[in-house]
Amino acid sequence: MTASVLDRVRQIVADVFGLALDQIDARSSPELIEAWESIAHLNLVLSLEQAFGVSFTPDEIAELVSVEAIVNKVHMKLSQAA
Amino acid sequence: MSVEAENHRQQIDALIASGDASGAHALLADLWQAESSPALAGFIVSRWEKMRDQLSCLKCKTAILRSFTLEPLVPMVRAGAAAAGIDLDVQLGDFNAYAQEIIDPGSRLYRFDANLVILAVQTRDIAPRLWQDFTDLTPADVDDAVQRVTNSFATWIETLRSHSQAHLVIHSLDLPPRFNQGVLDTQVESSQAWAIQQINQQLATLARQHTGVYVLDYDALIARHGRLNWYDPQKWLTVRLPIAADKLIHLAEEWLRFVCPLTGKAAKCLVCDLDNTLWGGIIGEDGIDGIQLGAEYPGAAYLELQRAILDLYQRGIILAICSKNNNDDAMEVLENHPHMLLRPHHFAAKRIDWNDKVRNLRAIAAQLNVGIDALAFIDDNPVECRLVRSQLPEITVIQLPEDPMLSADLLRRSPVFERLSRSDEDRTRGQMYAEQRRRGELKQTVASLEDFYESLGMQAHIALVTPATLPRVAQLTQKTNQFNLTTRRYSEQQIAALAADPDWRVYSVQVVDRFGDNGIVGVAITHRRDDIVELDTFLLSCRVIGRTVETAMLATIAEHAKEAGAARLVGSFIPTRKNAPAADFFKMHGFDCTSEDVHESTWGLDLTRSAVEPPPWIDRKVSVEGMPHDRVRA
Incomplete structure (x- = not known):
């Protein structure tokens, strides 16, 4: 694992929505990415859970509303697990 | 996410932009094999859609009927198929609407005209009492529940079969991670495990009784990956997705084990x-x-x-x-x-x-x-x-x-x-290839071709298809590319339907020679219309190409057509990238060309004036004992 959490999350978001990596930054959110609707959000959550080996509660899933929010939540989860 | 994987993505995009679809596809397959993740599935599918039109890919229309959330699986199974060069078109049935969709002949399911239908149900949806209320049940209740679920499966199979020729794959029912009555379950009759296993066994029996119906052992799949780890209770309670994020790929891969053999993506x-x-x-x-x-x-x-x-x-x-x-x-x-x-x-x-x-x-x-x-x-x-x-x-x-x-x-x-049925040929293929090497050695020691044919001591058993030969006959239509006049692919159930139609005849040809049994190596399908008999399909396995078996087959068909009062035997040659070995077939047997363009040539033989001379070195054994004309079971 050489890339930072931010870079990994950006790549996952880009992959899930079929976009290029440089189209995604920390501010990317459902308002800015048209494909980011509810089923796609579920795909994104599952992708994050699989990639980082974490599990989000229903409340947490509702809060994952931007790349930045995801990165913060993943950091929190990983430090809890450590 | 390694730097290499990121470079991979950029290279794929560059290759797509430069128009090198096959180069891009090779990298795409590489990437998917290295990392089959839910996120990557999105990337693979989006790039596949940009390149697939430039690739010669297999196609499969799959309808998934389900009792639970499966949306996240769709990109994953499509990505896995794309990596294998299969363009998978997926229609996901409405949530928990599988029964209505099967029963309603006008449903979206039947309009989709699928090649493959997957029925993905789980125990807690289809048999909730066996899953969660088990301790309330008497043995009579248990029997009742088993019977009810089994009957439902039987009805769905029959109904689907009556509206569709698609292959049907049914998930077996899963055992709960913990039995409701704990270790006691294993000690008593009519246990929770027994009840669910009963349903699964009867489901397997039903599948064997129907052509083109298969069971996906969902319970074994779960056990393989760890029952407690398979399920995600939170996702189940919130979005009705029972499967944990890191296990989704395994179900997608299991589906592909059926998609590959059904679309002909099969390594020999x-x-x-x-x-x-x-x-x-x-x-x-x-x-x-x-x-x-x-x-x-x-x-x-x-x-x-x-x-x-x-x-x-x-x-x-x-x-x-x-x-x-x-x-x-x-x-x-x-x-x-x-x-x-x-x-x-x-x-x-x-x-x-x-x-x-x-x-x-x-x-x-x-x-x-x-x-x-x-x-x-x-x-x-x-x-x-x-x-x-x-x-x-x-x-x-x-x-x-x-x-x-x-x-x-x-x-x-x-x-x-993966194969979905096993023919006798499959079991002895290795041995047959060894015999083939020895035939090749003989060919070098005899002088003329006629001497070579004579020396083989060939017998051709020409028969109408029977339930026993049905899987092999269908397999040959699906796999034979070289000596194949029309390259029409038929499933077992389609062959069974043709064999049951009095206007159609499905022939199989088995060749035995002094080196051994070559098994069933030829298939011909004829269609009678008034005084014309048409060759719908005529193919020969590459194992026996160049031994005049095709002439023995054609002679028999011509004789049967004439006996049945036909005046003409007609057929067409549809050229493909691979079937050049069959290009001269009609000409060599005295047929007249009646039309020709790049896509197809059509040929005819006047049976009132001409016949096909059978090769004297092949001993033909002809049997017209066919299929019983009722429901055919493989």
């Missing part, structure tokens, strides 16, 4: 590398005493892979070797190493030299008379794998992992060796 031959594949180390450097192979670590890992390869051989996969080595060094191991499971007689072709592997793989395909796309290639060297993928994109490349202890499982996971 496994070509093996030697050094660091069949054994550890390099024979040219380490010598026969220095390589790793044996019952103990580390040699045991290689023995496990050999065992997996031997299983494939027993299942009818032809084996071959393609290795960069000195032939004598390698043969010494194959012949004399005490721990080798695979011996020279298991391999139908060997290329052990210093030529490049792409060239040798082409030569192996030519020698075995199979298409390049019928090869799978296993090698530990990533550079060789990359080269073969890019130069021969039709080949299935299986790149071994760095840890040899994971190799056997990787091979066993590959979907291209």
